Amino acid sequence: MVKPSIVLGWVGIGVLGAVVLGGATSSVINRDITLTNRTNGSSEQPKESIKKPEVVTTTETKTIAIPYDSRTVDDNSLAKDTYETVTAGANGEKVETYSVTYTDGVETSRELISTKVTKEPVTEVIAHGTYVAPAQYCPNGSYTNAYGNQVCRPSTTYSSGATAVCRDGTYSSSQSRRGTCSHHGGVAQWL
Secondary structure: OOOOEEEEEEEOOEEEEEEEEOOEEEEEEEOOOOOOOOOOOOOOOOOOOOOOOOEEEEEEEEEEEEOOOEEEEEEEEEEOOOEEEEEOOEOEEEEEEEEEEEEOOEEEEEEEEEEEEEEOOEOEEEEEEEEOOOOOOOOOOEEEOOOOOEEEOOEOOOOOOOOEEEOOOOEEOOOOOOOOOOOOOOEEEEO
8 A cells, every 4th residue: 555645845825735645646735834944943934135235425525616707997097999907817716525425336315515615716807998198289190000099290399299209300209119210210219
């Protein structure tokens, strides 16, 4: 006579009990059977190991340039519509500090916690010329110079705007040293 034997095994969510009788097999699902842990004899289910994420929070700083502003001021000591830089502009700097969180090496959050200006920007100042020479009597007539001003042509008569005495004895009212008395033998003396 053949003895029945019981075979146990996991199937889905239940335990399958199979009874073998003389070559015939029948299966029954029994949900009330608990497997025994073979290593220590307890009836606990094996636990899966869950890896906790690695979270690191640091502070980071970033230096940022602050662009300078520019402004123009009128200057009546410069010839009309000429420009001159009075103050050169310079960028400033600020330092921003962030709290940054990394989860498993990937940035997951960034929060600005402080801003500090370490160098103030310097405003650029440009002078715009507005000076127009007063009209004066020019015995030999006048011409418009490179600055757009009316200037008396060289004359043998001294005028209040004369800047040089030419070698031929004429007075020049040139507002630039370049080319002064060029058709009169050059400059004999600057006034």
